[in-house]
Amino acid sequence: MNLLKVVLLISLIITTVGCAKTLNSKDAAKKGYVVYVNSNIQNYELLEGFISDLENGKSADVKIAKYTDEGDLIFHKLSFNEKSINYSYDSSSDENGKKEKLQTTCSGPILNEGKYILTECADESIGQKFFAKQK
Numbered sequence: 001m002n003l004l005k006v007v008l009l010i011s012l013i014i015t016t017v018g019c020a021k022t023l024n025s026k027d028a029a030k031k032g033y034v035v036y037v038n039s040n041i042q043n044y045e046l047l048e049g050f051i052s053d054l055e056n057g058k059s060a061d062v063k064i065a066k067y068t069d070e071g072d073l074i075f076h077k078l079s080f081n082e083k084s085i086n087y088s089y090d091s092s093s094d095e096n097g098k099k100e101k102l103q104t105t106c107s108g109p110i111l112n113e114g115k116y117i118l119t120e121c122a123d124e125s126i127g128q129k130f131f132a133k134q135k
Contacts, residue, residue: 033065044135054080070096089129102126
């Protein structure tokens, strides 16, 4: 009986630790991320607020969580400091892709064919990783 309890406890710990590194879309939305999962967008108003602040020259931040087709998470963060946008890209949770943590500075986003993209980035290869569909 004690062996069964130990095995169940170990299984519970492994399951909890294995799931702890992932952030589901509902929790990401609750934590203030704009969430892109499948064809759904949650908290889009946060991206709209960021764009509005940027257009008005106000400092602003927005966090974006995008889920791959396999369900892996890629984080994007845009921070506007009244002059430029600092862009961070983190795909370290993407089990099926290249695990990267990258940063660059860009002049701003533009709306192009229904999605926001970054322009004039110090490192264009990093800047090209960002796009956000318009709702």
